[in-house]
């Protein structure tokens with residue numbers, strides 16, 4: 157009998173900033189802990205800005221597709237699909253730049269690709285087995301963002317509001333929300349939507365079997 161070539165399963169999780177993408181991705185990750193699984197965040201692939209001054213970096217539109225090194229992300233995703241390890245970039249929010257360090261990411265059977273603009277890029281979309289859009293009202297998302305950016309990213313309320321009005325909201329309307337049409341599943345209530353998480357994990361397990369990955373692995377590396 158000819159043995160089927162194994163192929164990892166790719167789940168794309170998108171939605172606006174603060175919608176609950178990370179929470180949903182972690183919920184799926186935790187529910188599939190027995191499998192070989194990883195989360196790849198689009199945020200790690202913000203373009204290198206070493207040639208820019210700090211003032212110039214503050215001017216960057218971080219919600220536009222051109223802010224990301226999508227070619228590198230695509231190259232890495234293709235490597236992971238071939239069961240090759242990647243040197244994942246590390247983003248440093250304090251420097252508004254990619255760090256000089258990289259992290260070795262070993263391939264896994266389940267790849268959760270998470271980020272605001274992953275469904276906007278057809279090349280990435282075409283590699284996904286399941287496309288998920290986490291749908292959360294704008295007012296909830298901005299409130300979450302204010303909390304996160306003032307507590308964890310050292311930004312003032314005025315800065316958060318200005319960035320939201322100048323780039324986050326218009327880019328969401330132009331690129332993120334329209335990408336919802338490509339989603340297989342739209343998840344309201346994000347990580348708290350246990351029915352959606354259960355349905356997704358069951359579907360992932362059935363695709364794993366179809367892709368020749370019917371073994372349950374011990375998760376050696378649980379770093380995200």
Ligand SMILES: Nc1ncnc2c1ncn2[C@@H]1O[C@H](COP(=O)(O)OP(=O)(O)O)[C@@H](O)[C@H]1O
Nearest residue numbers: 172173174175176177178179300345346347348
């Ligand atoms: N369904 C939910 N109910 C309440 N709080 C939530 C829910 N989903 C996410 N959060 C909280 O909202 C914040 C943003 O969620 P996160 O998953 O990081 O969003 P994203 O990755 O889309 O920016 C986090 O503090 C998280 O704990």
Ligand SMILES: Nc1ccn([C@@H]2O[C@H](COP(=O)(O)O)[C@@H](O)[C@H]2O)c(=O)n1
Nearest residue numbers: 172173174199202218219249252272324
């Ligand atoms: N230097 C940066 C880089 C990114 N952002 C914001 O992050 C958001 C995406 O991440 P989420 O976890 O919130 O989805 C995006 O909306 C960028 O505006 C930033 O503020 N500064």
